[in-house]
Every structure is written in structure tokens, then in C-alpha cells.
Amino acid sequence: MKDAVDRLTPLGLMVLALLAEGDMHPYEMIRLLRVRRDDRMVSITNGTMYHTVGRLERAGLLAEVGVDRDGNRPERTTYSVTDAGTRAVVEWVRRELPRIDRPAEFRVALAEAHNLERDEAVALLRDRLAELTRQQAALADGHRGALHRHVPEQYLLEVDREVALLAAELAWLHGLLTRLEDPAFVWGPDHEHDERYLAQRKAARR
Amino acid sequence: MKDAVDRLTPLGLMVLALLAEGDMHPYEMIRLLRVRRDDRMVSITNGTMYHTVGRLERAGLLAEVGVDRDGNRPERTTYSVTDAGTRAVVEWVRRELPRIDRPAEFRVALAEAHNLERDEAVALLRDRLAELTRQQAALADGHRGALHRHVPEQYLLEVDREVALLAAELAWLHGLLTRLEDPAFVWGPDHEHDERYLAQRKAARR
DNA sequence: TGTCGTATAGTCCATGTGGACTAATCGGTA
DNA sequence: TACCGATTAGTCCACATGGACTATACGACA
Numbered sequence: 439m440k441d442a443v444d445r446l447t448p449l450g451l452m453v454l455a456l457l458a459e460g461d462m463h464p465y466e467m468i469r470l471l472r473v474r475r476d477d478r479m480v481s482i483t484n485g486t487m488y489h490t491v492g493r494l495e496r497a498g499l500l501a502e503v504g505v506d507r508d509g510n511r512p513e514r515t516t517y518s519v520t521d522a523g524t525r526a527v528v529e530w531v532r533r534e535l536p537r538i539d540r541p542a543e544f545r546v547a548l549a550e551a552h553n554l555e556r557d558e559a560v561a562l563l564r565d566r567l568a569e570l571t572r573q574q575a576a577l578a579d580g581h582r583g584a585l586h587r588h589v590p591e592q593y594l595l596e597v598d599r600e601v602a603l604l605a606a607e608l609a610w611l612h613g614l615l616t617r618l619e620d621p622a623f624v625w626g627p628d629h630e631h632d633e634r635y636l637a638q639r640k641a642a643r644r
Numbered sequence: 645m646k647d648a649v650d651r652l653t654p655l656g657l658m659v660l661a662l663l664a665e666g667d668m669h670p671y672e673m674i675r676l677l678r679v680r681r682d683d684r685m686v687s688i689t690n691g692t693m694y695h696t697v698g699r700l701e702r703a704g705l706l707a708e709v710g711v712d713r714d715g716n717r718p719e720r721t722t723y724s725v726t727d728a729g730t731r732a733v734v735e736w737v738r739r740e741l742p743r744i745d746r747p748a749e750f751r752v753a754l755a756e757a758h759n760l761e762r763d764e765a766v767a768l769l770r771d772r773l774a775e776l777t778r779q780q781a782a783l784a785d786g787h788r789g790a791l792h793r794h795v796p797e798q799y800l801l802e803v804d805r806e807v808a809l810l811a812a813e814l815a816w817l818h819g820l821l822t823r824l825e826d827p828a829f830v831w832g833p834d835h836e837h838d839e840r841y842l843a844q845r846k847a848a849r850r
Numbered sequence: 851t852g853t854c855g856t857a858t859a860g861t862c863c864a865t866g867t868g869g870a871c872t873a874a875t876c877g878g879t880a
Numbered sequence: 881t882a883c884c885g886a887t888t889a890g891t892c893c894a895c896a897t898g899g900a901c902t903a904t905a906c907g908a909c910a
């Protein structure tokens with residue numbers, strides 16, 4: 439029996455995380471996520487957003503808090519995140535942060551890692567580092583083996599790239615962990631900044 | 645009016661490219677793609693494979709060439725790629741190779757780049773290099789700007805990673821183009837190798 | 851010799867995605 | 881002032897995905 443957290447899509451998680459900043463209607467979420475360029479991580483279309491919000495509501499992770507209307511425009515249904523929704527964010531990030539398959543999920547988990555305690559995030563990222571190291575070694579081994587068996591390089595372009603990108607990701611992750619170990623690196627909610635962010639949201643709203 | 649090439653999924657393209665090696669039934673494609681670890685690039689499940697083959701057949705890119713039966717096991721429907729299918733592979737790779745959105749598509753296009761003439765592949769990869777450079781500059785700019793506006797680093801982890809990975813991809817692509825310019829880099833079909841590969845296929849078949 | 855797991859070859863269905871469509875309103879411009 | 885295009889807010893549908901399920905056959909092991 440799969441629970442709600444297993445069914446969470448990357449967009450679903452971003453919606454829940456966004457609602458932590460305040461109640462919103464789906465269309466506003468679309469605009470805000472686009473302004474913040476969060477659509478770099480997941481493609482955001484109307485269909486997907488409304489469908490996603492519907493699913494989250496059925497799962498009890500968010501709830502309708504009101505319908506208002508502006509002139510003769512379509513109704514706007516405003517949603518609020520529930521306690522279960524807030525907990526789901528933490529659980530999901532905890533689950534996805536160390537996983538090395540599912541790149542889209544990882545990017546979102548990384549962007550929302552600040553929802554976890556610093557120590558836990560560091561521990562999970564260390565697990566990820568170990569897994570990535572294994573994968574990189576295996577892939578690089580396979581690549582070398584293929585070259586040794588005289589497989590023409592022209593057939594190995596994609597593997598070659600993958601080995602290079604994995605190396606880069608390892609280097610980056612190693613650097614990040616080093617930075618996170620420094621207590622000077624700020625962690626956790628930054629309310630001063632959040633307020634300025636809220637102003638930005640109001641502005642985008644006109 | 646979208647044509648068949650627009651509707652091609654990464655798996656669809658891999659199926660067409662695979663059938664260039666000889667007629668096959670879907671289940672054999674699944675096995676072979678898994679043996680070659682092509683499921684690193686696209687997830688391969690039964691449902692997706694049979695559905696994909698069905699679509700390709702309706703689009704006229706491949707055709708049934710026979711049904712045989714082994715003992716009392718389920719029937720095996722064998723497919724062959726059509727001329728339209730062979731052309732579609734080239735068109736699709738030509739379209740996807742320079743694009744910098746859609747990472748999954750690019751990996752498959754890169755793996756199948758040898759279906760194009762060397763000069764064309766190089767030109768398309770150069771276009772990609774230019775686009776990637778622009779994107780990297782824009783993202784790095786945004787990142788620096790955010791830091792300058794005192795956005796806490798903890799909120800910028802994902803962007804930071806993206807900037808690093810884009811830099812790595814640029815470096816790799818640059819290196820590849822340099823290697824491809826050397827005439828010593830072999831390009832185009834390598835029949836000697838293909839025959840050994842065919843033997844591997846027979847072996848996997850038992 | 852029975853049986854337990856895995857490989858073979860495929861079907862089926864619940865979900866999720868993305869793009870087309872609607873319909874009203876607002877801002878600019880000729 | 882009349883009209884054009886973009887924005888707002890949302891619905892709807894075709895299609896793609898992935899996982900569960902079926903049913904036979906083969907190999908290993910006890």
C-alpha cells in the first residue's frame with residue numbers, strides 16, 4: 439500500500455513547499471514558479487498544475503480555503519497546505535536527497551533541502567556521495583573495458599559524456615559538503631529574507 | 645500538423661535504430677537494450693515497449709514481418725524497420741542534437757549521432773555549444789546577482805549545482821569537438837565491429 | 851520426482867503529462 | 881473609440897508511462 443509521499447511528483451512537492459509561504463490559487467502558483475525560474479526543474483503547464491493540485495487535495499495534503507471572484511473573471515479557488523502536507527515535504531526530501539537515479543527529483547529535493555535539519559541533510563548527501571562514487575567507478579570501468587575491446591569511440595560518445603558529468607557532479611558534491619561543514623555557512627529559515635521574498639510575490643501579483 | 649518525427653519518443657527512436665541491425669520481436673529488443681545498458685538513458689518497461697512499437701507501426705515507421713511460435717509459448721511478432729523509419733532516425737537526431745532543453749532526448753541523439761555524416765554532426769554540436777554557452781552565462785549571471793542581493797546560499801544550492809554541471813558539459817563538448825576535428829577519429833559505420841556485435845546478440849538470445 | 855524460482859512474451863489499466871481550447875478582461879495604439 | 885493582442889483562470893482530452901497481471905516453460909535443487 440503506497441502512501442501519499444510515494445505518489446508525490448516533483449511538481450506536487452514544489453506546490454506544497456510553495457504553500458508554506460502563504461495560501462494561493464493554482465494560477466498564482468504557476469506565475470510565481472515561473473518568475474522564480476523553477477520551471478527549469480520541472481515543466482509547468484496548466485493541465486499539470488490543476489491536475490496536481492486536485493491530486494494533492496484528494497490526498498489531504500492541501501485543502502480549499504475559499505473561492506473568490508474578481509469581476510466577471512473565472513473563480514479563483516485558494517488552497518492552504520495541511521499539517522500532513524508540511525510533514526510530507528520533509529519525508530519526501532529525506533527520501534529523494536540521497537537517491538542517484540531520478541535526476542529531476544533530486545534537483546527539487548536539493549532546492550528544498552533547507553526544509554531539513556542541517557545535520558540530516560549533510561548525512562543524506564554523504565550517502566549520495568558514496569552511491570555516486572560507486573556508479574562513477576562502474577561506468578568508467580565499463581567505458582575503459584569497451585575501449586580495450588576495440589569498440590569504436592564513435593559508439594561511446596554518450597558514455598564518455600556521462601563519465602565526465604558524473605566526475606563533475608562528484609567534485610561539486612564534495613565541495614558542497616566541505617562548505618556545509620563550515621559553521622559559517624548559514625542554514626535553516628531566514629525570516630528576514632523570506633519577508634523580502636513575500637514582497638516580491640505581492641509585486642508579481644500587481 | 646505534427647508529423648511522425650515530432651511524436652517520436654526517445655525509446656521509439658532507439659527501437660528504430662535497433663531494428664537497423666536486423667528484424668526483431670519486442671521482447672528481444674527489451675533484452676538487448678538492457679544487455680547494452682541502454683536503459684541508463686530511458687526507462688524500459690514491457691508496457692512502454694509494446695505500446696511504443698504499436699505507435700511506430702501505426703505511423704508506418706516499422707512493419708510486421710511475421711509471427712512465429714516456439715512450443716506453447718506466446719506468439720512472437722517480428723518487426724522490420726521501413727524506409728520511412730530509417731529516414732525518421734536521421735531527421736530526429738538532426739533535430740535533437742543541437743537542442744539544450746530535453747536532456748533525455750539529447751543523450752539518445754548523441755548515442756545515435758553516428759547515423760549522421762561527421763560534418764553535419766560536428767556542425768550541430770557546434771550550434772549546441774553556442775546555445776549552452778549562452779545558457780551558462782545567463783544562469784551564472786543570475787546566480788551572482790542573487791548572491792549580490794544577499795539571497796542566502798542555502799536557497800541557491802540547486803542553481804549552484806546547475807552552473808557547475810553546465811560548465812562541465814561545456815568543457816566536455818569543447819573537448820569532443822576538438823577530438824572530432826582530428827581525421828584520425830573514426831566516423832561512420834564500422835562493419836567489422838558490427839559483426840562482432842551481432843554475435844553478441846545471438847549469444848544473448850541463446 | 852516434485853516444486854520453486856526465474857525467463858519468456860505479452861496484455862491491461864490506472865495515472866500523469868502537455869497541449870489545445872474557452873472566455874472574460876485589461877492595456878496599448880492607430 | 882474601436883480593435884488587437886496579451887493576460888487571467890481554468891477545463892478537457894489524447895496520448896505516454898509504468899507497474900501489475902497472465903500463462904507457459906525451463907532449470908536447479910532437495
